[in-house]
Amino acid sequence: MKQFDLDNSHLAPNRYYDRHFDQEAVKILPGEYFATRDNTMIVTVLGSCVSVCLRDAKMRIGGMNHFLLPNDNSGTSDILGDSARYGGYAMEILINHLLKLGARRNSLEAKIFGGGNVLRGITAINIGERNAEFVLEYLQTEHIPVVASDLLDNYPRKVYFFPASGKVFVRKIKSMHNSTIMDRESEYRMRIRNAPLVGEVELFGD
Template structure:
C-alpha cells in the first residue's frame, strides 16, 4: 500500500513553483504524513505545528493544533484542554509508526505559539500551547532539535520531510485578517467539540 496518498485531514494540495515540488497545505486541526518528497506548508498564529521525522528513513509529518481554552491558567498534560493537544500529537505519531517509522528515531521541530489573536494576549494562548508541546515531547522522550516559538508575529512554515529541512518566514505585515479569523473559528470549533477518545499507539 502506498501511504503517501493518505492526505488524512489535509485535502489541499498544489504545485509550488518556487520549490519545484508538490505541496500539501494544512489548516488548523489538520495533519499530514508522507514518505515521499511532498512539502508540507502551514501558517501559524497562536497555533502550534510540530514537524516529526524518522531521521533514518525520511518519513515525516506535520500537525497544526491549538489547545481549547479551559477557562483557567493551568498548564501541564493533565488539564482538560491539554487532552486535545495529546490527541493531536498521538494522531501524528501513530500515523508515522503505521508507515514504518520507529518511535526511538523520531525527532521534532516545533513552531508557533505567537500572541497574535486580538483580545487573547491576557490568556497567554501562545505561551500555553508552546509550554504544552515542549512538555509533551519531553515526556515522550522525543528530542526537539529546532524550535521557533512565541513572539507576536504569525509564521509560515515549510517542512521537507524527505530531508528534514524546515524554512520559517515571519509574517510582519498582514494584508488581511485571514490568519486570525481562521484560528478564532478553529478555537470555537474545538471548544465545543466533545473530547476524543484515546488513540492506540503502535510499538
C-alpha cells in the first residue's frame, strides 16, 4: 500500500497571539486539524461537531481535530458505514501527523468535546449524538483511553487545548448573539455531503 502523505490543506491556517493566555495560538475550523510539538494553544468552537484532543504525555506532542459525520438520514444508526469514513479519516490523519512528529501510538490519550444539539431544523436527527457515539466507539476500538470528555447537551463550546501540558479549558456558550457557529457547521456539513468520500489513510507505525 502506498504510504500516505499528509494533506496540509486540513492544517489550521489561522495563527494568532492570544493576549488572554499570553501565548501563540491556532484556531481550527470545521474539517481542519492541527498537531504540534511546540507550546502552541489550539482553539476551536463546537456546536454539533466534535473535537478530539490527542496527546502523548511523555513526548509532550499533541493535536486536535474538528469534524462531523455528513450522513444525517433519519433512522440511520450504523456508525461504521460510509458516513463514519469521514470521522475515521479525521481521526487517522491527526494520529498520522502526531506519529510523524514523534508520538507513540500506544501512548496516546484522548480528551473529547462537542456533539451539542444546536443545528436548527434537524434536531430529531441527533447529529451531535451520532458524532459523539462515533468518536467514543472509534477510540475504544483503537484502544486509545479517554481521560476527559464534555459531550452532548444543547449548547456550543469553545475549547482551548494546551498540547505541551495536556490541559483543556472549555467555555460553554449559553447565549449566542449571532448564528456564526450554526451557519459554519451547516455549510461544512453540506460541503462534505456533496464531496466524494475520502480515501483510506495508512498509519505510520510506532
